[in-house]
Amino acid sequence: MAAPHVGIWMYENGGGKAIEQKLVHALAERGIQTSTGLNLRDARAQGGSIMCNGIAMEKLDTFLSYNAGQQTQYQLYLYQTLSETIPTLNNYNAFSIAEDKFRTSHLLSSQGIVTPDYRLCHKNDMDGLKSAIRDFGGKLVYKPTDGWGGVGIVKIDSEQALDMLMPFLSRTDLRYFYVERFINYDNTDYRIDIVDGKCVGCYGRKAPKDDWKTNITSGGSVFVREPSDEVVDIAVKATKTLGLEIAGVDLIYDREREEYVVLEVNTIPAFATPEQEALGINFNHSKISAMVELIDKTVQRKLSLQSAKVA
CATH class of the missing domain: 3.40.50.20 (Rossmann fold)
Incomplete structure (x- = not known):
C-alpha cells in the first residue's frame, strides 16, 4: 500500500x-x-x-x-x-x-460572538453611511471586505470627513461599503492561534505611536502576552463557528462597553519569526x-x- x-x-x-x-x-x-x-x-x-x-x-x-x-x-x-x-x-x-470581513462579522454576530457594530451599505447609500457614523458615536472605520495587513482601512472621525471622502470613494468600482464602529481600546490586541479547536499560542501586538492599527505590516510591534480563559474561549468559539481548522483570532478589549471583541479571524496566521522567538514568543513547536x-x-x-x- x-x-x-x-x-x-x-x-x-x-x-x-x-x-x-x-x-x-x-x-x-x-x-x-x-x-x-x-x-x-x-x-x-x-x-x-x-x-x-x-x-x-x-x-x-x-x-x-x-x-x-x-x-x-x-x-x-x-x-x-x-x-x-x-x-x-x-x-x-x-x-x-x-476572508470576507462582512460575512465573518455577520456570522459571528448571529451566533452571539461580539464583533464591532457594523453596517453594509450600497455604494450610493449616502444616507445609510451618515446614519452609521451617527449611530456609532461619530467615528467609524471603513474596511475593504477582503484583504489583509490593514491595507485600505481608513478611520473616519466625523460626518464632515465622510463628506470629503465620498467623492473619492464614489469614483471607485466598489459595489458596497463596509464600515464598523471605531472601538475605544488601548491600542493593543491579542492574537490567539487555534488549531483543530485548541489554543496553540498567543501573543500581543501594539500599534505604533500616533497610530491605532496593530498590524505588523502597518508598523505594529509584538510582545509576550498570556491570554485569559475568557479570551481563549472566545477565540475557540469564533473558529468553530466559522468552521475553520486553523485560525488566528484577533481580539481587543472595548473599554467603553467593557467586553472583548473579535476584530478579525485570519485563515493563515503566521508562525513566530526568529526575531519574535528571540523576544520570548515561543509557540511554534506546539503549533x-x-x-x-x-x-x-x-x-x-x-x-x-x-x-x-x-x-
Whole structure:
C-alpha cells in the first residue's frame, strides 16, 4: 500500500521555509509523504485533473494551503475546485467566509460572538453611511471586505470627513461599503492561534505611536502576552463557528462597553519569526505539533472513507 501523500504550499519569508521543513520531517516520521511548493499559480486544469509541478492534485490525500500574500483569483478558483474533491486545510467554504470581513462579522454576530457594530451599505447609500457614523458615536472605520495587513482601512472621525471622502470613494468600482464602529481600546490586541479547536499560542501586538492599527505590516510591534480563559474561549468559539481548522483570532478589549471583541479571524496566521522567538514568543513547536496531528487525522479520515467505499 502506497504511503499517504500530502501537498503543501507554505509561505517562505519570516522563517516559513524552516517551518515547512519541520512539518515535512514530522509527517515523514508518521509515514506520510509530502510534496511542497504547490503554488496553484503554476497549475493547469484539463480533462478532469489539476496538475501542479507534476503532481496530480486530486490524488493527494490532503492539501495544506498556507500562503496569504500571493493568492490570485485564479488560485482561489482552483483552491475551491480542489476542495470539492479532496480535504483541504483550511476547507474552502470556511476559508471564503473568513476572508470576507462582512460575512465573518455577520456570522459571528448571529451566533452571539461580539464583533464591532457594523453596517453594509450600497455604494450610493449616502444616507445609510451618515446614519452609521451617527449611530456609532461619530467615528467609524471603513474596511475593504477582503484583504489583509490593514491595507485600505481608513478611520473616519466625523460626518464632515465622510463628506470629503465620498467623492473619492464614489469614483471607485466598489459595489458596497463596509464600515464598523471605531472601538475605544488601548491600542493593543491579542492574537490567539487555534488549531483543530485548541489554543496553540498567543501573543500581543501594539500599534505604533500616533497610530491605532496593530498590524505588523502597518508598523505594529509584538510582545509576550498570556491570554485569559475568557479570551481563549472566545477565540475557540469564533473558529468553530466559522468552521475553520486553523485560525488566528484577533481580539481587543472595548473599554467603553467593557467586553472583548473579535476584530478579525485570519485563515493563515503566521508562525513566530526568529526575531519574535528571540523576544520570548515561543509557540511554534506546539503549533507545528498540532498541525501535524491535524493533517494526520485528516489523511486517516479520507483513507477510512475510501476503504469503506471499496468494501
